[in-house]
Amino acid sequence: MVIKIILSESDDPIKHIEGCLDIIHRIENLYEKKENIALDFSEVSWILPCSALLLGGKIDEIKNQNIKINFISPTNEKVKKYLLDIGFPFGTQELGKTYHPINHFGSKDNVNEKVNKLFHTMEDKIPKQFGVTIQYLLAELTDNIEQHSHFTHSSIMAQFFPHKNYIDIGILDNGLSIPKVFEDNGIPFSEDFEAIEKAMAGVTTKKGDISRGFGLQSTKKIVRDLCDGELHIISRHGALIFEPNSFSKKYKFINNSLKGTLIYIRLKTPSKDLNIYPYLE
Amino acid sequence: MIRLDMSKHFGSKIFTRNTISSFFKEIKDLKENKIVLDFKKIDFISRSCVDEYLKLKEKLKSKVFIEENLSEEVQSMFKIVRHQYKSLGLIYLRDSLRDEDYLTA
Numbered sequence: 001m002v003i004k005i006i007l008s009e010s011d012d013p014i015k016h017i018e019g020c021l022d023i024i025h026r027i028e029n030l031y032e033k034k035e036n037i038a039l040d041f042s043e044v045s046w047i048l049p050c051s052a053l054l055l056g057g058k059i060d061e062i063k064n065q066n067i068k069i070n071f072i073s074p075t076n077e078k079v080k081k082y083l084l085d086i087g088f089p090f091g092t093q094e095l096g097k098t099y100h101p102i103n104h105f106g107s108k109d110n111v112n113e114k115v116n117k118l119f120h121t122m123e124d125k126i127p128k129q130f131g132v133t134i135q136y137l138l139a140e141l142t143d144n145i146e147q148h149s150h151f152t153h154s155s156i157m158a159q160f161f162p163h164k165n166y167i168d169i170g171i172l173d174n175g176l177s178i179p180k181v182f183e184d185n186g187i188p189f190s191e192d193f194e195a196i197e198k199a200m201a202g203v204t205t206k207k208g209d210i211s212r213g214f215g216l217q218s219t220k221k222i223v224r225d226l227c228d229g230e231l232h233i234i235s236r237h238g239a240l241i242f243e244p245n246s247f248s249k250k251y252k253f254i255n256n257s258l259k260g261t262l263i264y265i266r267l268k269t270p271s272k273d274l275n276i277y278p279y280l281e
Numbered sequence: 282m283i284r285l286d287m288s289k290h291f292g293s294k295i296f297t298r299n300t301i302s303s304f305f306k307e308i309k310d311l312k313e314n315k316i317v318l319d320f321k322k323i324d325f326i327s328r329s330c331v332d333e334y335l336k337l338k339e340k341l342k343s344k345v346f347i348e349e350n351l352s353e354e355v356q357s358m359f360k361i362v363r364h365q366y367k368s369l370g371l372i373y374l375r376d377s378l379r380d381e382d383y384l385t386a
Contacts, residue, residue, distance in 0.1 A: 112300035116292035132325055132354060139296040139327030146299050214365070215329060280328060280361045 001030050002038045002072075005055075009046050013232055013264055014239060014251060016047075020054040021256035027058055036068040044074045047082065049159050050232070050264045053102060053170040056089035057155035060104045061174060063090065086157065098125055099159035107152050115142050118156060125160050126167065129270040133222060134158075134169070136276055140215035141171045141263050148205065149175025149261065165269040166229075174260040177236040181205055192238030192257075193250040200233070200240065214280070221279040229267040234258050283313040288322035295326040301333040305341060314344055321350035331362040 003026050008015035023039075030037050039059075059069060071089075074080045087094070087101040094101065100122045105114045115138055126134055138156075145151055151173040160167045176184070179195040185205040189195040200220055204213035216233075223229040224242045231242040236258060239251035287295075290304050308316060326334075338346055351359070 110300070112291060112295065112297045115296045116294050119294060135294055135296075135325045136327060139294075139325075140329060143297045143299075143327065143329045146297050212332075218328065277357055277361055281364055 001035050002040050003027065003030075004040045005044050007044055007047060007051055011048070013048060013050050013230075013266075014241065016051040017054065017232075017234055017239070017262070017264075018253060018256075020051050021253055021258060023055060024058045024258075025256045027062070031062050031065070031067060034067055036070070038070040038072060040072040041074045041079070041083070042072050044079050045076045047079055049086075049099075049157055049168045050170050050262065052083065052086055052088050053155050053157050053172050053264075054258075054262060056091070056102045057104065057153065057172045057174070059089040060091065060155065061153040086159075091155075098162060100125075100157060102155060102157045104153065104155045106154070107150075111142055111146050111154075115139070115156075118158070122158055127160075127269050129273050130167075130267070131274050131276070133227065133267070133274050133276055134167070137169065137219055137222065137265060138171075140219050144215055145171065145173045145175065145261075148181055149173045149177075151175035151260065167267050167269070169265045169267075170262065171264075172260065172262045177259065177261055178233075179236045179238060191250075191252060192236045193240050193252060194238070196233050196235055196238050196240040197248070197250075218280050222276055223265055223267065226274055226276065226279050227267040227270065229265060232264040233261065234264070235261040282315040282317060283311060284317040284319060286319050286322065291323065293322055293324050295323060295330045297327075298329050298333040301330050301337065305337040308344065309341060311344075315347070316344055317347045317349055319349050320352065320355055323355055324352055326355050326358050328358060328362060331358050335362065335366075 003023060005023060007019045027037060063069065074083065085096050085101070086099060089102070091102045091104050100118055103114065103118060105111065119135060119138060122134070145154055154171070154173040156171050158167065158169045178199050179189065179192040182189060182195045182198065182205070187198065187203060187205065189198060200216050202213035202217045206212040220231055220242055223231040224244055228244045233240045237253050239253065241249040241251070243249070291300060295301070
Protein backbone atom coordinates (compact mmCIF):
# COMPACT_ATOMS: atom_id res chain seq x y z
CA MET A 1 0.00 0.00 0.00
CA VAL A 2 1.36 3.40 -1.01
CA ILE A 3 1.18 6.32 1.40
CA LYS A 4 1.61 9.64 -0.33
CA ILE A 5 3.60 11.99 1.86
CA ILE A 6 2.11 15.46 1.73
CA LEU A 7 3.57 18.08 4.05
CA SER A 8 2.98 21.78 4.53
CA GLU A 9 5.25 24.07 2.57
CA SER A 10 5.31 26.55 5.44
CA ASP A 11 7.87 26.91 8.24
CA ASP A 12 5.18 26.31 10.86
CA PRO A 13 6.15 23.22 12.86
CA ILE A 14 2.56 22.57 14.03
CA LYS A 15 1.33 22.25 10.44
CA HIS A 16 4.16 19.82 9.70
CA ILE A 17 3.54 17.84 12.88
CA GLU A 18 -0.20 17.59 12.15
CA GLY A 19 0.58 16.25 8.68
CA CYS A 20 3.07 13.77 10.10
CA LEU A 21 0.62 12.49 12.73
CA ASP A 22 -1.81 11.67 9.93
CA ILE A 23 0.91 9.82 7.99
CA ILE A 24 2.04 7.95 11.13
CA HIS A 25 -1.56 6.92 11.80
CA ARG A 26 -1.74 5.45 8.31
CA ILE A 27 1.62 3.70 8.75
CA GLU A 28 0.42 2.20 12.05
CA ASN A 29 -2.80 0.94 10.42
CA LEU A 30 -0.85 -0.85 7.71
CA TYR A 31 1.65 -2.16 10.23
CA GLU A 32 -1.15 -3.67 12.34
CA LYS A 33 -2.50 -5.41 9.24
CA LYS A 34 1.06 -6.62 8.47
CA GLU A 35 0.85 -4.99 5.04
CA ASN A 36 3.96 -3.87 3.20
CA ILE A 37 4.34 -0.09 3.06
CA ALA A 38 5.59 2.22 0.32
CA LEU A 39 6.19 5.80 1.38
CA ASP A 40 5.99 8.17 -1.56
CA PHE A 41 8.04 11.32 -0.93
CA SER A 42 8.04 12.35 -4.58
CA GLU A 43 5.99 15.51 -4.03
CA VAL A 44 7.68 16.69 -0.85
CA SER A 45 9.30 20.05 -1.54
CA TRP A 46 10.11 21.13 2.03
CA ILE A 47 10.64 19.14 5.21
CA LEU A 48 11.46 20.38 8.69
CA PRO A 49 13.72 18.45 11.07
CA CYS A 50 10.70 17.75 13.33
CA SER A 51 8.92 15.99 10.45
CA ALA A 52 12.00 13.99 9.54
CA LEU A 53 12.34 13.00 13.19
CA LEU A 54 8.68 12.00 13.62
CA LEU A 55 8.55 9.93 10.43
CA GLY A 56 12.06 8.52 10.88
CA GLY A 57 11.29 7.55 14.48
CA LYS A 58 8.15 5.61 13.50
CA ILE A 59 9.78 3.90 10.51
CA ASP A 60 12.82 2.85 12.55
CA GLU A 61 10.55 1.61 15.34
CA ILE A 62 8.69 -0.81 13.05
CA LYS A 63 11.61 -1.96 10.90
CA ASN A 64 12.61 -5.63 10.98
CA GLN A 65 9.04 -6.65 11.88
CA ASN A 66 8.35 -8.86 8.87
CA ILE A 67 6.94 -6.10 6.72
CA LYS A 68 8.69 -4.37 3.85
CA ILE A 69 9.03 -0.61 3.85
CA ASN A 70 9.93 0.97 0.52
CA PHE A 71 10.63 4.59 -0.29
CA ILE A 72 9.93 6.66 -3.36
CA SER A 73 12.48 9.48 -3.31
CA PRO A 74 11.59 13.17 -3.47
CA THR A 75 11.92 14.65 -6.96
CA ASN A 76 13.10 17.86 -5.32
CA GLU A 77 16.89 17.43 -5.27
CA LYS A 78 17.41 19.61 -2.18
CA VAL A 79 14.95 17.56 -0.11
CA LYS A 80 16.42 14.34 -1.46
CA LYS A 81 19.94 15.41 -0.48
CA TYR A 82 18.80 16.67 2.92
CA LEU A 83 17.07 13.39 3.80
CA LEU A 84 20.13 11.47 2.67
CA ASP A 85 22.44 13.74 4.65
CA ILE A 86 20.53 13.43 7.92
CA GLY A 87 20.37 9.67 7.58
CA PHE A 88 16.59 9.52 7.16
CA PRO A 89 14.97 7.30 8.28
CA PHE A 90 17.27 4.82 10.03
CA GLY A 91 19.98 7.20 11.25
CA THR A 92 23.60 7.46 10.24
CA GLN A 93 27.01 7.78 11.82
CA GLU A 94 28.15 10.25 9.16
CA LEU A 95 28.19 13.79 10.42
CA GLY A 96 27.14 16.90 8.56
CA LYS A 97 28.64 20.36 8.69
CA THR A 98 25.65 21.95 10.39
CA TYR A 99 23.68 19.11 11.85
CA HIS A 100 23.74 16.04 13.95
CA PRO A 101 21.92 13.36 11.99
CA ILE A 102 19.03 11.33 13.27
CA ASN A 103 20.06 9.00 16.04
CA HIS A 104 17.76 6.33 17.39
CA PHE A 105 18.13 4.53 20.68
CA GLY A 106 16.24 2.06 22.80
CA SER A 107 15.54 1.82 26.50
CA LYS A 108 18.41 -0.66 26.93
CA ASP A 109 20.98 1.73 25.47
CA ASN A 110 23.20 3.82 27.69
CA VAL A 111 21.44 7.15 27.17
CA ASN A 112 24.21 9.14 28.90
CA GLU A 113 26.73 7.70 26.46
CA LYS A 114 24.47 8.39 23.46
CA VAL A 115 23.92 12.02 24.45
CA ASN A 116 27.63 12.51 25.19
CA LYS A 117 28.40 11.26 21.71
CA LEU A 118 25.75 13.46 20.17
CA PHE A 119 27.05 16.52 21.94
CA HIS A 120 30.68 15.90 21.04
CA THR A 121 29.78 15.73 17.37
CA MET A 122 27.75 18.94 17.62
CA GLU A 123 30.11 20.93 19.78
CA ASP A 124 32.13 22.56 17.00
CA LYS A 125 29.01 23.32 14.94
CA ILE A 126 27.23 25.30 17.65
CA PRO A 127 28.05 28.99 18.11
CA LYS A 128 30.17 29.40 21.26
CA GLN A 129 27.80 32.02 22.68
CA PHE A 130 25.44 29.22 23.71
CA GLY A 131 27.87 28.12 26.43
CA VAL A 132 26.33 25.15 28.28
CA THR A 133 22.76 25.97 27.17
CA ILE A 134 22.44 23.12 24.68
CA GLN A 135 23.98 20.61 27.10
CA TYR A 136 21.52 21.66 29.79
CA LEU A 137 18.48 21.29 27.52
CA LEU A 138 19.61 17.92 26.15
CA ALA A 139 20.28 16.70 29.68
CA GLU A 140 16.92 17.66 31.13
CA LEU A 141 14.92 16.41 28.14
CA THR A 142 16.64 13.06 27.73
CA ASP A 143 16.52 12.53 31.48
CA ASN A 144 12.76 13.14 31.40
CA ILE A 145 12.38 10.42 28.79
CA GLU A 146 14.36 7.96 30.90
CA GLN A 147 12.65 8.84 34.17
CA HIS A 148 9.01 9.13 33.15
CA SER A 149 8.09 7.84 29.74
CA HIS A 150 8.61 4.05 29.83
CA PHE A 151 9.83 4.34 26.24
CA THR A 152 11.15 1.56 24.05
CA HIS A 153 12.31 3.74 21.17
CA SER A 154 13.62 7.28 21.07
CA SER A 155 15.05 9.53 18.37
CA ILE A 156 17.09 12.70 18.53
CA MET A 157 18.54 15.14 16.04
CA ALA A 158 19.81 18.69 15.85
CA GLN A 159 20.47 21.14 13.09
CA PHE A 160 22.09 24.56 13.03
CA PHE A 161 20.86 26.87 10.25
CA PRO A 162 23.74 29.37 9.92
CA HIS A 163 21.99 31.58 7.36
CA LYS A 164 18.75 31.73 9.30
CA ASN A 165 20.65 32.03 12.60
CA TYR A 166 18.87 29.40 14.60
CA ILE A 167 19.37 25.89 15.85
CA ASP A 168 16.62 23.25 15.93
CA ILE A 169 16.70 20.36 18.36
CA GLY A 170 14.17 17.54 18.35
CA ILE A 171 13.72 14.74 20.87
CA LEU A 172 11.06 12.09 20.35
CA ASP A 173 10.02 9.08 22.41
CA ASN A 174 7.35 6.43 21.96
CA GLY A 175 6.56 6.23 25.66
CA LEU A 176 3.33 6.62 27.58
CA SER A 177 2.96 10.38 26.88
CA ILE A 178 2.60 13.08 29.54
CA PRO A 179 -1.25 12.86 29.74
CA LYS A 180 -1.14 9.07 30.16
CA VAL A 181 1.52 9.25 32.89
CA PHE A 182 -0.62 11.83 34.72
CA GLU A 183 -3.75 9.68 34.32
CA ASP A 184 -1.90 6.66 35.72
CA ASN A 185 -0.84 8.72 38.73
CA GLY A 186 -4.23 10.28 39.44
CA ILE A 187 -3.24 13.80 38.45
CA PRO A 188 -6.43 15.47 37.15
CA PHE A 189 -6.72 17.42 33.87
CA SER A 190 -9.41 17.80 31.24
CA GLU A 191 -7.53 18.26 27.96
CA ASP A 192 -4.16 16.77 27.04
CA PHE A 193 -2.60 20.21 26.62
CA GLU A 194 -3.56 20.92 30.23
CA ALA A 195 -1.53 17.91 31.33
CA ILE A 196 1.44 19.34 29.42
CA GLU A 197 0.83 22.74 31.06
CA LYS A 198 0.90 21.09 34.48
CA ALA A 199 4.12 19.27 33.68
CA MET A 200 5.65 22.55 32.53
CA ALA A 201 4.57 24.17 35.79
CA GLY A 202 6.50 21.57 37.79
CA VAL A 203 3.77 19.05 38.64
CA THR A 204 5.61 15.74 38.92
CA THR A 205 4.62 12.12 39.43
CA LYS A 206 7.62 11.62 41.73
CA LYS A 207 5.49 12.37 44.76
CA GLY A 208 7.24 13.27 47.98
CA ASP A 209 10.42 14.25 46.17
CA ILE A 210 10.23 18.02 46.34
CA SER A 211 13.46 18.69 44.50
CA ARG A 212 11.98 17.18 41.32
CA GLY A 213 9.94 18.94 38.65
CA PHE A 214 12.46 21.63 37.73
CA GLY A 215 13.50 20.15 34.37
CA LEU A 216 10.66 21.28 32.12
CA GLN A 217 10.13 24.54 34.01
CA SER A 218 13.75 25.55 33.58
CA THR A 219 13.74 24.36 29.96
CA LYS A 220 10.86 26.74 29.25
CA LYS A 221 12.60 29.67 30.97
CA ILE A 222 15.89 29.08 29.16
CA VAL A 223 14.35 28.57 25.72
CA ARG A 224 11.83 31.39 25.81
CA ASP A 225 13.29 33.97 28.15
CA LEU A 226 17.03 33.54 27.76
CA CYS A 227 17.29 32.44 24.13
CA ASP A 228 14.23 34.16 22.60
CA GLY A 229 13.43 30.72 21.31
CA GLU A 230 10.42 28.54 20.66
CA LEU A 231 9.48 25.39 22.54
CA HIS A 232 6.93 22.93 21.16
CA ILE A 233 5.74 20.03 23.30
CA ILE A 234 3.50 17.51 21.63
CA SER A 235 2.13 14.65 23.67
CA ARG A 236 -0.84 12.42 22.75
CA HIS A 237 -3.64 14.79 21.58
CA GLY A 238 -2.11 17.95 23.02
CA ALA A 239 0.44 20.51 21.97
CA LEU A 240 1.75 23.47 23.87
CA ILE A 241 3.88 26.12 22.25
CA PHE A 242 5.95 28.75 23.99
CA GLU A 243 7.23 31.70 22.01
CA PRO A 244 9.05 34.83 23.14
CA ASN A 245 6.93 37.74 24.41
CA SER A 246 3.60 35.96 24.12
CA PHE A 247 1.28 33.67 26.00
CA SER A 248 1.54 29.96 25.39
CA LYS A 249 -0.49 28.52 22.52
CA LYS A 250 -2.52 25.38 23.02
CA TYR A 251 -3.53 22.89 20.36
CA LYS A 252 -5.67 19.81 20.37
CA PHE A 253 -5.11 17.26 17.63
CA ILE A 254 -8.64 16.01 17.11
CA ASN A 255 -8.21 13.30 14.51
CA ASN A 256 -4.80 11.93 15.44
CA SER A 257 -2.48 11.67 18.38
CA LEU A 258 1.18 11.02 19.07
CA LYS A 259 2.07 7.83 20.91
CA GLY A 260 4.70 9.38 23.12
CA THR A 261 6.12 12.86 23.30
CA LEU A 262 7.97 15.14 20.88
CA ILE A 263 9.88 18.13 22.14
CA TYR A 264 11.03 20.49 19.47
CA ILE A 265 13.13 23.53 20.23
CA ARG A 266 14.23 26.42 18.03
CA LEU A 267 16.89 28.70 19.50
CA LYS A 268 18.09 31.93 17.95
CA THR A 269 21.84 32.38 17.78
CA PRO A 270 22.59 34.72 20.66
CA SER A 271 24.48 37.97 20.07
CA LYS A 272 26.26 37.65 23.43
CA ASP A 273 27.36 34.81 25.70
CA LEU A 274 24.46 33.14 27.50
CA ASN A 275 24.42 32.41 31.22
CA ILE A 276 21.79 29.84 32.16
CA TYR A 277 22.35 29.88 35.91
CA PRO A 278 20.06 32.82 36.87
CA TYR A 279 17.27 30.92 35.07
CA LEU A 280 17.72 27.85 37.24
CA GLU A 281 17.18 29.52 40.61
CA MET B 282 41.14 4.91 49.87
CA ILE B 283 40.35 4.69 46.18
CA ARG B 284 40.54 7.45 43.59
CA LEU B 285 38.02 7.33 40.73
CA ASP B 286 38.29 9.25 37.48
CA MET B 287 34.66 10.26 36.90
CA SER B 288 35.16 10.70 33.15
CA LYS B 289 35.89 6.97 32.80
CA HIS B 290 32.38 6.21 33.98
CA PHE B 291 30.47 9.14 32.48
CA GLY B 292 32.44 10.63 29.60
CA SER B 293 33.07 14.36 29.87
CA LYS B 294 29.42 15.26 30.50
CA ILE B 295 26.94 13.84 32.99
CA PHE B 296 23.45 13.97 31.53
CA THR B 297 21.10 11.47 33.15
CA ARG B 298 19.99 10.44 36.64
CA ASN B 299 20.12 6.76 35.72
CA THR B 300 23.82 6.92 35.04
CA ILE B 301 24.38 8.42 38.51
CA SER B 302 22.29 5.62 40.05
CA SER B 303 24.28 2.92 38.28
CA PHE B 304 27.52 4.59 39.39
CA PHE B 305 26.41 4.47 43.02
CA LYS B 306 25.40 0.81 42.68
CA GLU B 307 28.97 0.08 41.62
CA ILE B 308 30.68 2.07 44.35
CA LYS B 309 28.41 0.61 47.00
CA ASP B 310 30.20 -2.70 46.48
CA LEU B 311 33.71 -1.28 46.74
CA LYS B 312 35.68 -2.50 49.74
CA GLU B 313 37.25 0.94 50.29
CA ASN B 314 35.33 3.31 52.53
CA LYS B 315 37.02 6.52 51.49
CA ILE B 316 36.36 7.46 47.86
CA VAL B 317 37.98 10.37 46.08
CA LEU B 318 35.97 11.40 43.04
CA ASP B 319 38.10 13.20 40.50
CA PHE B 320 35.94 15.52 38.35
CA LYS B 321 38.95 16.84 36.41
CA LYS B 322 37.73 15.79 32.96
CA ILE B 323 34.06 16.50 33.62
CA ASP B 324 33.07 19.78 31.98
CA PHE B 325 29.29 19.56 32.47
CA ILE B 326 26.83 18.02 34.92
CA SER B 327 23.09 18.59 34.70
CA ARG B 328 20.95 19.96 37.51
CA SER B 329 19.07 16.67 37.79
CA CYS B 330 22.31 14.73 38.08
CA VAL B 331 23.62 16.93 40.88
CA ASP B 332 20.30 16.40 42.66
CA GLU B 333 20.56 12.63 42.21
CA TYR B 334 24.21 12.63 43.23
CA LEU B 335 23.59 14.52 46.48
CA LYS B 336 20.61 12.32 47.39
CA LEU B 337 22.45 9.05 46.80
CA LYS B 338 25.55 10.30 48.57
CA GLU B 339 23.37 11.18 51.56
CA LYS B 340 21.93 7.64 51.61
CA LEU B 341 25.25 5.82 51.30
CA LYS B 342 26.40 6.48 54.81
CA SER B 343 29.01 3.71 54.83
CA LYS B 344 31.30 5.67 52.51
CA VAL B 345 33.18 8.92 52.78
CA PHE B 346 33.25 10.92 49.54
CA ILE B 347 35.72 13.60 48.60
CA GLU B 348 35.08 15.54 45.40
CA GLU B 349 38.13 17.04 43.71
CA ASN B 350 38.96 19.19 40.69
CA LEU B 351 35.46 20.49 40.01
CA SER B 352 35.44 22.90 37.07
CA GLU B 353 33.76 26.28 37.45
CA GLU B 354 30.83 25.01 35.40
CA VAL B 355 30.36 21.94 37.59
CA GLN B 356 30.73 24.00 40.77
CA SER B 357 28.07 26.42 39.49
CA MET B 358 25.58 23.58 39.06
CA PHE B 359 26.27 22.24 42.57
CA LYS B 360 25.76 25.75 43.91
CA ILE B 361 22.45 26.12 42.08
CA VAL B 362 21.10 22.84 43.46
CA ARG B 363 22.20 23.71 47.00
CA HIS B 364 20.49 27.08 46.60
CA GLN B 365 17.30 25.29 45.52
CA TYR B 366 17.57 22.92 48.49
CA LYS B 367 17.87 25.91 50.77
CA SER B 368 14.71 27.48 49.39
CA LEU B 369 12.90 24.14 49.71
CA GLY B 370 14.13 23.66 53.27
CA LEU B 371 16.16 20.57 52.39
CA ILE B 372 19.44 19.96 54.19
CA TYR B 373 21.79 17.14 53.27
CA LEU B 374 24.15 16.62 56.16
CA ARG B 375 26.73 14.67 54.17
CA ASP B 376 27.21 17.41 51.57
CA SER B 377 30.71 18.49 52.57
CA LEU B 378 30.55 21.88 50.86
CA ARG B 379 27.15 22.65 52.30
CA ASP B 380 27.94 25.08 55.11
CA GLU B 381 30.34 27.25 53.18
CA ASP B 382 28.05 27.32 50.23
CA TYR B 383 24.94 28.09 52.21
CA LEU B 384 26.69 31.06 53.76
CA THR B 385 27.51 32.50 50.36
CA ALA B 386 24.36 31.47 48.48
